Amino acid sequence: MVDHFHSKHSLVACHECDELQRLPAERERGRVRCLRCGCVLHHAGRDAIAAPLALGLAALVLFVLSNAFPLLDFGLHGRHDSTYLLAGIRELFNQDMPLLASVVLFTTIIAPLLHISLLIYLYLPLALGRRPPAFAKALRLVQTILPWSMLEIFLLGVLVAGVKLAEQATIVAGPAAWSLGLLVFVLSAAATQVHPQRLWERVA
Amino acid sequence: MSAASHSLAGNHLACHTCGLVSRHPEVLTARLSCPRCGVELHHRIPRSVSRSWAFLVAAMMLYIPANLLPIMHVTSLGKTRSDTILSGAEYLLVHGMWPLALIVFVASVLVPVVKILILAYLLISVQRRSPGRAMERLRLYRFTEFVGRWSMVDVFVVTVLVALVHLGNVAEIEAGLGAVFFAGVVVLTMFAAQTFDPRLIWDNVRAHAARHTTE
Numbered sequence: 001m002v003d004h005f006h007s008k009h010s011l012v013a014c015h016e017c018d019e020l021q022r023l024p025a026e027r028e029r030g031r032v033r034c035l036r037c038g039c040v041l042h043h044a045g046r047d048a049i050a051a052p053l054a055l056g057l058a059a060l061v062l063f064v065l066s067n068a069f070p071l072l073d074f075g076l077h078g079r080h081d082s083t084y085l086l087a088g089i090r091e092l093f094n095q096d097m098p099l100l101a102s103v104v105l106f107t108t109i110i111a112p113l114l115h116i117s118l119l120i121y122l123y124l125p126l127a128l129g130r131r132p133p134a135f136a137k138a139l140r141l142v143q144t145i146l147p148w149s150m151l152e153i154f155l156l157g158v159l160v161a162g163v164k165l166a167e168q169a170t171i172v173a174g175p176a177a178w179s180l181g182l183l184v185f186v187l188s189a190a191a192t193q194v195h196p197q198r199l200w201e202r203v204a
Numbered sequence: 205m206s207a208a209s210h211s212l213a214g215n216h217l218a219c220h221t222c223g224l225v226s227r228h229p230e231v232l233t234a235r236l237s238c239p240r241c242g243v244e245l246h247h248r249i250p251r252s253v254s255r256s257w258a259f260l261v262a263a264m265m266l267y268i269p270a271n272l273l274p275i276m277h278v279t280s281l282g283k284t285r286s287d288t289i290l291s292g293a294e295y296l297l298v299h300g301m302w303p304l305a306l307i308v309f310v311a312s313v314l315v316p317v318v319k320i321l322i323l324a325y326l327l328i329s330v331q332r333r334s335p336g337r338a339m340e341r342l343r344l345y346r347f348t349e350f351v352g353r354w355s356m357v358d359v360f361v362v363t364v365l366v367a368l369v370h371l372g373n374v375a376e377i378e379a380g381l382g383a384v385f386f387a388g389v390v391v392l393t394m395f396a397a398q399t400f401d402p403r404l405i406w407d408n409v410r411a412h413a414a415r416h417t418t419e
Contacts, residue, residue, distance in 0.1 A: 011225045013218030016342060017406040020216055020225065036406070037342050074368050081368075088367035095366070097379050103387045104363050107356065136222070136241040147349075147394060150356055156307070157360025163304055164296070164361070165368065200222040200240060 012041050048195065049126050055190040056119030062183040063116055067109075070174035072162060082174055085109070111149040112187065118142045119190055126199075139196055146191060152184040217245045249401040253327055259396035260323050266388045267316060273382035276362050280375035288382060289313065289358055312358045312386070319348045319355075319393050323400065330404045335412035338405050345402050352397055355390045359383055 010023040014034040021035055023042055032042040070082035085108065092101035118138055125132040132138060158180070162171045218225050219238040226239060236245040274286035287295065289312045296305035322344050329341060362383050369377040 011216075012223060013216065013225050015218070015223070016346075016402045017338075018218070018403040019406070020218075037339065072364070072368055076374060083364070083367040088363035091366045091370055092363060092379055095378050097384065100359070100379055100384045100387055103391065104359065108360070136243065139222075139241075140243065147353060147398070150353055150360075153354055153356050154360045156354075157357050158364050160304055160308065160357065161361045161364035161368065163301060164365070167299065171368075196222055200224065 014039055014041060042195075048193075048199065049123055052119055052190055052193040053123035053127050055186050055193060056116055056123060059116045059183060059186045059190060060120065062179045062186060063113060065179040066176045066183055069176040069179070071158065071176040071180070073170075073172040073174050074165070075170035075172070076168070085176060085180075107148055107150040108154045111145050112151050112183075114145050115142065115149045115187065115190075118145070119194070122199075139199065142194060143196065149187065151180065151187065155180055155184055217247060219243060219245060248403060248407075249399060252399055252401040252404060253330060256323065256396050256400040257327055259392045259399065260320060260327070263316075263389050263392035263396060264320055266385045266392065267320070270382055270385035270389050271313075273385060274380035275358060275382040275386060276365065276380050277378045278369075278375060279378075286380065289386065292358070308358060308361075311354050315351050315355045316389055316393065319352050319397075322348050323393070323396050326400060326405070330408065333408045333411065335408045338409045341405050342402055345397075345400065345405075348393075349397050352390065352394050355393075356387070359387045359390070 011020065012023060013020050014037060016039040017034065017037040019034055019036040021041075023032055031040050033039065034041055067085050069084075071085050073080060073082045075081075089101050089105050089109070092098075092104065118141055122132055122135070122138055122142070155177075158177060162173070165171050216225055216227055217236065219241060222238060222241040222243075224238055224240045226236075226245065237243065238245050271289055274288050275292065276287050278285045278287065289308075293305050293308045293313070296302070296308060326341060326345060362377075362379050365377045366379055369375050
């Protein structure tokens with residue numbers, strides 16, 4: 001068996017340099033940084049549950065909008081056509097590029113959707129005062145999936161592609177481009193709101 | 205202020221997932237698991253250096269076809285032009301879109317090379333048990349972790365172009381094999397950065413300090 005310290009001791013090991021240290025008792029405000037390397041050890045936000053839940057629900061709505069509406073409108077010689085987020089992935093599959101299509105599918109659809117669903121899965125029961133089933137697994141999955149959700153980079157890709165074509169054709173940003181822009185902000189805010197250590201202190 | 209108690213570090217383990225600090229048991233068992241969340245506990249990421257090298261060497265090898273092979277083929281009015289990553293950036297520059305050319309060049313050419321070089325330097329310095337400039341090395345590590353994902357931008361540009369221009373019916377854009385290799389480089393360098401354990405940098409600093417106090 002492993003012997004462990006009770007959370008009131010607040011002993012933490014920095015995850016970047018492994019320096020063992022105690023959190024100060026008055027840690028209600030601001031953030032606490034590692035004494036050795038300056039890495040953030042502890043955040044004190046306003047509300048650890050309501051804010052991430054609200055952001056998760058907002059992200060879900062924006063994600064649906066981003067996929068349901070056209071991303072860019074392409075106009076040339078009086079003809080118009082528009083494209084959706086998923087159209088590029090489908091086209092890559094059609095062009096016999098299953099590997100490339102899968103990477104794009106994973107980073108722009110699966111990973112962000114998993115991130116959003118897990119936020120709601122974790123925080124909705126917590127907001128109702130219950131501990132969600134498989135809490136540890138879900139929390140670990142959020143941490144693993146986070147770097148693979150690349151919507152902000154995809155948005156930059158949309159911008160570059162749009163400007164590239166703007167010389168020959170008329171390119172207009174569709175509703176999905178705007179909701180995608182908002183979604184990027186909401187998701188990065190949500191990412192800074194999840195503090196596994198504080199959540200564990202709460203449910204343990 | 206909090207008190208650092210780094211003399212304890214040798215017989216304590218922190219959980220990667222929930223951060224709980226546990227004391228090492230007297231008798232070592234084959235598998236330790238966190239008493240709070242149940243995940244397996246490791247002092248350091250297992251075989252961090254060799255696994256990180258494996259991903260990095262694979263990324264270096266893919267980097268060559270990623271730059272030599274075309275990332276897309278553009279067919280318009282019966283003529284086909286193939287673009288590599290570099291010629292794509294050059295096209296933007298020639299057409300007066302230098303801010304975009306700069307974005308594409310930095311994200312697709314500079315960032316992957318810099319990332320591969322930094323990770324190789326970190327791995328070599330850890331293997332040589334170098335105690336010097338730990339803070340700078342940690343900053344380099346944080347930098348590579350932060351910028352690595354942005355190289356994916358060119359892959360997304362190809363995805364959007366492939367969908368849009370196909371719909372226009374005047375030209376046809378097809379993804380090239382270079383894009384597949386390029387996505388591979390980004391994914392592999394991300395894996396390499398994730399398996400590298402930054403705490404190894406500080407282990408050498410501690411070992412060095414301990415040697416000097418006992419001498």
